[in-house]
Amino acid sequence: MILGGTVTGEFKTPEEWEELLIRSGFKAITAPFCCEDDENLIRKYMDIIERNHVKISEIGVWRNILIGQDIDYAVNQLKLADKLGIECCVNIVGTVSSLSWDAADVSNFTDDNYVTIVKSIRQVIDEAAPTKAYYTIEPMPWMIPDGPDVYLKLIDDVDRERFAVHMDFVNMINSPRRFLCACDFVEDCFKKLSPFIKSTHIKDSRMDVTKYTTHIDECPPGEGNLDYPKILQILDKYLPKDGAILLEHMSTFEEYDKAFKYVKNAAEKAGVEV
Template identity: 35%
Template sequence: MRLGGPVFADYDTPAEWTDALDDLGYGAAYCPVDPDADPETVRAYREAATEADIEIAEVGAWGVNPVSPDPDERAEAVASCARHLELADAVGANCTVNVAGSRGDSWAGPHPENFDEATFDLVVDSVREIIDAADPDSASYTLEAMPTMVPDSVDSYRRLLDAVDRDAFAVHFDPVNLVASPRRYADTAGLLEAFVDELGERIQCVHLKDVAMGSDPLVHLSEVPPGDGNLDYHALLRALDDLDDDLPVMLEHLDGPEAYERAADHVRSVADEVAVSV
C-alpha cells in the first residue's frame, strides 16, 4: 500500500510538488492538476511522479450529477466526468472518482428514487457513456459507495460492475461510507473483509477516515478522523495487504496539516502492529 493525502505546501513546479510529498512521507498523491491544464503541464507532472516513485491515486470528478432529473444538467455532468477520466489517463492516475448521483436537487443527497430500478439503469447508462466518451487506455472510472445511493453495499457494487460490463469500470473503496447501520457498525471487520474478498481485484483506490455512532436510540453516524471511531483499521490494513503493493490509501476530509499528520501517524502505527507496509 501507498499512503497519501493532500499537500498543503505551496508549489509551482512538479519538482516542488514531489518534494512536498517526500517531506510528508507519502507514496501516493491526489492529482495535482485539473482538466483545464495544458498537455505539457500534465505530462510534466506525470513524468515527475514516475521519477519520484509517486502513485497518482485519483482525479476527483466531484460536484456533478450524472443522473440528474434535469437532462441538461445530466449531459453536462457526464461530459465533465469524461473530461476528468481523460485527465486521469493522461496524468497516469489510477482512476477518476465520483458518486453515482441523485435524483434529487443535490448531486450527492438522498432521494426516494435513488434506489429504484430505473435509477439503477440510469447509473449504468451514465457510467457507460462516461467510459465510452473518454475511452481510457489505463485509468478506470469508479464510483464511491454512498449510504444514500447505489452502490451502497458489496452486493450492489458487484451488481453494478456486472451490469456496466466495461473493463474500465472499477471499484473505489470508502469503508466508512458503507457503515450505514448499527448492524454494520457492530462488525466493521466483517464488512471490510467481505468487501475486499469480493471486489479486491477491482479496487483502484481507498479512502481512509473513521466513523462513530452516538448513544441516541435514533441512529446518528458521524465521520471522524482515523483512530477516533469504530472502524477496525487492523482488519482493514490486513485485508488490503493482500492486494496490489502500490494500492493508494488516501487520507481525506481532515482539518489542516496537523490533523493529517496525526491521522498518518495512526495509520502507520496500526500498519506496524499488523506488520504491513504503507
C-alpha cells in the same frame, strides 16, 4: 500497500506544492490537477510526481453526471487519466435531486434511476474509450452502490471492461449492524470486490450509542472505533503490494500528518508494511 492522501496546505506554485509533498511522506496521492488545467502546469506536476517516485492513485470527477451537464467533464477526466497512466478515475453516481449533487434523496433508489445510472456510466466509458484507465464509482451511504453486493450487480449491469471499483468501506458502514461488526463487513467488502479495486479510501467511523436513533459519523483514522490494526491486516490480505490506501476529508496539513502517523503506527503493530 502504499499510504498517502491529498497533499494539503498553503501553496501557490508547483514548487511549493512539492515541498508539502515531501513533508507529507505520502507515496500515493490524488491528482493535484484536472483536465481544465493548462498542459504546461500538468506537466510540471507530473515531473514533480515522477521525480519523487509517488503514485497518483486517483483523479476525481466529483460532478453530477446524472443531470447531463457534466458528462463532458467526466469524459475528459477519464481521457486525461488514460493519457497520463492514472489507473483510477473516480466519481459518485450523482442524483436527480434538486437539493444538491450528492443529496440523500428517495429518487436515488428507484428502478428508473438505476437504469439512468447504468446508462451514464456506460456513456462516460464509451465516449472516453480508455485503454489504461478505469472509471470507478465511490460508494455512498445513501446512494448506489451502498454495499458490496450492490456494487457487484452494478459491475454486471454496466458490462464494460473499463468499469472498476473504488473502495470506501467507511461510506458503506451505514447501519448499526455494519458498525458493530465492522471488521467482518470490511472483510466481506474486500473478499467480494478486491479483483476490481483500483483505489481505496481509509477513514474511521464512530456511532453515538447514547442516543436514539442511529447516528454514525466519519472521522480520521484513530478518532473512531474501528480496530485499525485488524482493518489494515484485512486490506493487506486482499490488496496488491502497490495498492494505494488514501487518507481524505481533512482540511490541514497537520490533520493529515496526525492521521498518517497513526496509520503507520497501527500498521507496525499489525505487522503490515505500508
